[in-house]
Amino acid sequence: MNRADRGMRGISPMQTRVDLQMLQDAWRTTPHTILGQALSLMALLWLIRGWPLPAWQWVLPTLGLLGVWGVVIAMTRHFRRFGIPASGYQRWRRSLLGWHLSQGTLWGLFAVALLGVADNDWQLALVAASLVYAYTVMLVSVHDWGVAVAGSTPLLTLAGVRLLVDGQPSSSFLALVMGVSMVTSLAVTRQISRRLREGTLLRNENADLVLQLREEVNNVTREKARAEIADRQKGEFFASASHDLRQPLHVLMLLSSALRPHVPAAEGHGLLDRMQTALGSLSTMFERMFDVARIDAQRIDYRAQACALSALWRRLDSEFAVVCAHQGLQWQLDPTEAWVQADPHVLERILRNLLNNAVRYTERGTVRLRARARGPWIVCQVWDTGTGIAREHRHRIFEDYFQAHNDGRRSSEGLGLGLAVVRRLSLLGPTPVSLRSRPGQGSCFSVRLPRLVPAAVPPQQAETRAARRPSTRAGKPAAPAASPLAPPGVILLIEDDPDVREGTAMLLHQHGWRTAAGSTPDGAIAALVALQAEGRMPEGSMPSAVVSDHRLGLSINGLQAIAQLRYEFGEALPAFLLTGEATPGLAGAARAAQVHLLHKPLQADRLLRLLAEATGAPERPDAA
Missing domain, CATH: 1.20.140 (Butyryl-CoA Dehydrogenase, subunit A; domain 3)
Known part of the structure; x- marks a missing residue:
């Protein structure tokens, strides 16, 4: 009313x-x-x-x-x-x-x-x-x-x-009944009406809340879609930027190595060493930044499989024995025949980053890699005798851009992304990373992996296992026993960038290799025919290896180009694929095709060493 x-x-x-x-x-x-x-x-x-x-x-x-x-x-x-x-x-x-x-x-x-x-x-x-x-x-x-x-x-x-x-008693009684009924029913109706109105208010409030929640969900969904689009665009940008930025850096590293024979030692070799050190630091920075971008953009898939640590140990041994020798450190590798359940590519990157970190912060002493069985687990450990990590820094050591021993932000020490990449990679699968450290005495990073027991041990492996002993190298690693190896031969080089193609060919030529270079497989074959016509290659002989860029700007990629050349010169032709991109699945495809995958920018001495190992040719440190 x-x-x-x-x-x-x-x-x-x-x-x-x-x-x-x-x-x-x-x-x-x-x-x-x-x-x-x-x-x-x-x-x-x-x-x-x-x-x-x-x-x-x-x-x-x-x-x-x-x-x-x-x-x-x-x-x-x-x-x-x-x-x-x-x-x-x-x-x-x-x-x-x-x-x-x-x-x-x-x-x-x-x-x-x-x-x-x-x-x-x-x-x-x-x-x-x-x-x-x-x-x-x-x-x-x-x-x-x-x-x-x-x-x-x-x-x-x-x-x-x-x-x-x-005025009759019966009428008065009926009037009383009507009055009491009216008051009672109106009171009950009042209570019901109030509760119905409160229920209607509550229902409308709930409906408003549902509408607001739906609007919020729609807003969040729209923002998530925008973020996903931006994330994909960021991933595409980094994929393109990684290739475009690595190309000139790769050329600079090749040309700086090719420039060494033409510079007088007294005046220029020191500058060349500094320039190559700076280029190496820049290469490491790019690699860490693009690793972080690829992982954050979810462009790296974790594909666990049964893998033998012995193969990974051999690859890391061949690389870090040289690195430690160059730094004047002792390299110790404990051989292992353990099998684990892991993504071999991700595991290798984790251990390589930990080893690089150990070498960087160890001035003297030993860097050690070993694997230990712990119940159902295999614990891969990287030990060093470096500066160690203070207790107050251990909870931050895996953060982006944090460096406990680089307050001055020296570029030679990197950007502090190495352990951040390790943290991101460890989160892709069941590979937790832990740290033990004593300041002034060194650190130990451990990676825990599910242990696998092979169904049977190959006979050859069983015979040689007892003869294996820990590998310890100090200073420059001992040279392999001399063998009557053939001199360097002809390398098929496929690269669509003229600067990279010419720089790579110049470097290979200085170290005794002849190159048949082209922007396409047909162009490389034509260059090979020209070498034979000029008498610089015996007619009927085969090329020693093929080095190809992955993104060729053609209807085919580097793996397809290598397959085409192997069809011409045999499936056993050693092949190296260079890439500056973060292409998902490329590492697995390269392994399946038995192709060595190398990432730009690439150190010239590493390329030469890998070529020598793959072809059996002797390394020539410098060409006059």
Whole structure:
């Protein structure tokens, strides 16, 4: 009732929406009761046709009810066409209250007229009918207590007063029953109406929360999609940038090595050494940065498989024996025949980064690599006798760009991404990395891997296992026993970048290799034919190896070019694939094709050493 007076002002938007919704529900459902009331009116007029009742006492209420129903039907048709706007809330609610108040009053006048001429039996029936009508109104409009009061109170009040006027005990008792029933039903209706309204408010609040949550989810989904697109674009940018930035750096490293024979030793070799050191540091920085970018862009897949550590140990031994000798460190490798469940490529990168880190921070002493069995695990350990790591730095040592011993940010010490790459790589699979260290005495990094037991040990391996002993090298590694090896031969070189092609050919020429270079496999074959025609290569002899770039700017890539050349010169032709990209799956494809995968920029001495190992040719440190 009060809500009708103040309209929709002074309440919250949620309450406004609920009140408007309840009003619309009332106009949608309550008019359906008119048909039942009309049938009841017809039955009542038929029953009282013989009663001694003045005509005006039933004609006026009947006409009043018909008039009210006509107005309500017209308003209901308007409501169904146009609905109820928020601005019309007050008018429509007052109309609803006026309809029920008028209807209840007219039925009350009917009851007063009939109770005045009815006997005791009919009075009891009329009281029961009045109560049924009042309860029906309350039930239909239970969601709106004001409508329930307006529809039921006039009828029960007028009928109760008429019974009290009679002065008879039975009439007074019926009046008392009607009064108590009215108060009780209105109180119950009040409680139900309040709870229904609270439930409606709660339901609408929940609906708003659901809509807000859905909007937030949609926003998060959109932002996630944008982030994924940006991440993919970042990955594509780094893939392109890695190739484009490695190319000139690769050329600089090749040309600096090729420049050495043309520079007087006294004046220029020291500068060349510094330049190559700077280029090596720059190469390491690029490699770490692109490793981080590839891992963060999820462009490295972890494919666990059974792998023998002995093969990995041989590769690391051949590389770090030379590195430690150059640094004046002792290199110690404990041979192992253990098998583990791991991604061999990821594991090799983890150990290589740990070994590089050990060499960098060890000024004198030993760098050691070993594997130890610990129950169902194999623990690969990298030991060093370097500076060690203070306790306060150990929890940060795997963070990006953190360097405990490089406060001055010297470029020769890198960017502090080596151990950050190790952390990211270890999270790709079940390869946790742990650290033990004593300042001033050294550190030990451990990588734990699931242990595998081979079904059988090959006979050759079983015979030679007992003869294996830890490999310890200090200073320059001992040279292999001399053997009557053939002199360097012809290298097939496939590179679409003219600068890289010319720089690589110049370097190989200075170290005794002849090159048949071209931007395509057909171009390399044509250059080989030209060498034979010039008499610089015996006719009918075969090339010693093929070195190819991966991205050739053609319809084929480097692996396909190598396959084409192997078709011409035999499947046993040693092959090296150079790449400056982070192509997913390339390492596995190269291993399957028995091709050595090398990443740009590449140290010239490493390329020469790998060529010598693959072809059996002697290394020539310098060419005059």
